[in-house]
Structures are given as structure tokens and as C-alpha cells.
Amino acid sequence: MAKGKLNNQVRRLRFENGEMTQQKLADATGVTRQTIIAIESGKYAPSLPLAFRIARTFGVGVEEVFEYEGEE
Amino acid sequence: MNRTQKSAIFCLVTFLFCVVVMAYPFISIFILKSWPESFFSRSWSMIAYFVFIAASIIFLRKKQSPAEPDFDERDDLIKKRAVLVSFVSVWILLAAACIIPRFILGETGAIPVYVLPFINLGIFMIATLVHSVAILVQYGWGGKDGKG
Numbered sequence: 001m002a003k004g005k006l007n008n009q010v011r012r013l014r015f016e017n018g019e020m021t022q023q024k025l026a027d028a029t030g031v032t033r034q035t036i037i038a039i040e041s042g043k044y045a046p047s048l049p050l051a052f053r054i055a056r057t058f059g060v061g062v063e064e065v066f067e068y069e070g071e072e
Numbered sequence: 073m074n075r076t077q078k079s080a081i082f083c084l085v086t087f088l089f090c091v092v093v094m095a096y097p098f099i100s101i102f103i104l105k106s107w108p109e110s111f112f113s114r115s116w117s118m119i120a121y122f123v124f125i126a127a128s129i130i131f132l133r134k135k136q137s138p139a140e141p142d143f144d145e146r147d148d149l150i151k152k153r154a155v156l157v158s159f160v161s162v163w164i165l166l167a168a169a170c171i172i173p174r175f176i177l178g179e180t181g182a183i184p185v186y187v188l189p190f191i192n193l194g195i196f197m198i199a200t201l202v203h204s205v206a207i208l209v210q211y212g213w214g215g216k217d218g219k220g
Contacts (some may be wrong), residue, residue, distance in 0.1 A: 027139035032074040034211065035146040071174050 004070020006045045010036070013058045013065060028051040074140070076147045078132050080207035087201050089124075154206035161202040165195040 014020045022040075026033045029050060038044035039054075046054065056065040073081075100108035142153075169191050173183060 024139050027137055030141055031144040032140055032147065033136055034074050034077070035144050038146060044146055050145060 004068055005065075006042070008039060008042070008068055009065055010054065010064055012039045013060070025054070025057060028057045045063045073143050074136065074147065075132065076151065076207060077211050080204040080211075082128055082132060083200060083204040084208070087197065087204070090197075108114060150207055150210045153210060158199045158203040159208040162195060162199045165198060211213050 010025075014022070014025060022033050022036045022072075026036045030053065031050065031070045035044065037044075039046055051062050051066055058065065097108040100106055172182070177183065
């Protein structure tokens with residue numbers, strides 16, 4: 001099975017969106033703050049619906065938030 | 073801390089409390105060979121019990137923010153893994169409960185019938201403990217998360 005890494009720009013986008021707190025992002029996306037922390041630190045790969053909700057909160061496309069780094 | 077973490081801590085504390093409370097009559101009956109004094113007949117013990125329950129309810133119900141969900145997809149995943157670990161621990165403990173008495177008592181040894189419910193109860197209590205610990209370990213004991 002091919003293994004890849006999911007990089008994300010959540011932290012940067014939070015700060016670019018008026019220094020949004022993790023709690024505010026969590027409330028906007030319907031998850032707990034711990035889940036946002038885990039996503040930011042790369043410990044947890046979110047489901048597609050959650051990835052889209054995060055991207056929509058920032059008003060960008062999902063590929064601007066998450067980037068898959070793996071074998072082609 | 074979210075609700076899943078808090079529930080796991082509550083289970084862990086309750087388990088440890090039960091172990092301490094149960095250890096007293098167990099030591100009295102089986103080691104000191106005397107009937108224990110009733111723990112719950114004392115007024116302070118009932119007050120301590122209600123204070124513990126009230127504090128636990130406040131602790132469990134308090135949210136990080138009003139919009140915080142009770143659980144999300146990551147909590148679900150963590151709980152599923154914890155159930156799996158707990159299930160595996162039940163099988164390991166059952167196997168140990170079958171093998172260890174044979175080594176201690178030998179091929180023809182015997183154990184009293186009342187020990188069997190204790191073994192079963194003990195296995196499921198330990199499985200509950202494993203479930204709580206598995207949840208806390210997956211969350212990094214609740215202290216390693218960053219702040220932002």
C-alpha cells in the first residue's frame with residue numbers, strides 16, 4: 001500500500017483570517033478544538049466532508065488547504 | 073479537554089476509587105479474617121459520595137465553547153480503536169485466567185467456585201480500565217495538545 005503524507009496550511013490560513021483561534025475554527029466546522037490541533041500538527045487526516053468544511057470556512061479551495069505528498 | 077477525554081478520566085478515577093473501596097473489605101475478610109465495618113453507614117462517606125458525583129457532573133457537562141459538539145469524527149475513531157484494544161485485552165485476560173491457575177495449582181488442583189465470578193468481574197473491570205487508558209493515550213493524555 002502506498003504511503004503518503006498530508007500537508008496542510010490550516011495554521012497559516014487561520015492567522016491570515018484575522019488570527020482566528022482554533023476554537024473558532026472548531027465551532028465553525030462542527031468539531032472539537034482537539035481535532036483542529038491534531039489536524040494542524042499532522043497527527044490526524046480529516047475526512048473529505050471535514051476537509052471541505054475547513055476550506056469553506058477560509059473561503060478557499062480544498063487543495064489550497066491540504067496537499068498530498070506521496071508517490072505519483 | 074473534550075467530553076470523550078473527560079469521560080475516560082471519570083471512568084479511570086471511578087475505577088481507582090472502586091479498587092480502593094473494595095480493597096478494604098477484601099483485606100478484612102480474606103487476610104485479617106474479620107468482618108469489615110460498614111463504609112457507607114458513616115455520614116461523611118455519603119457526603120463525600122455526593123460531592124464526588126456533583127463535581128463529576130459539573131466536570132463532564134462543562135464545554136470548551138457553547139458550539140462544541142459532544143463528539144466528532146476523530147472522537148469516534150478513537151473510541152472505536154479503544155473498544156478494539158479493550159476487546160483484545162478481554163481475550164488475553166481470559167486466556168491468562170485459564171492458563172495461570174493450571175501452572176499455580178497443577179493438573180489436578182482445584183479452586184473454590186466463588187473465585188470464578190471474581191475472575192470474570194475482574195477481567196471486565198480491567199477491560200474497562202484498558203478502554204479508558206486507550207482513549208487517554210490516543211489523545212496524548214490530554215496534556216500534549218498545543219494551544220492556540
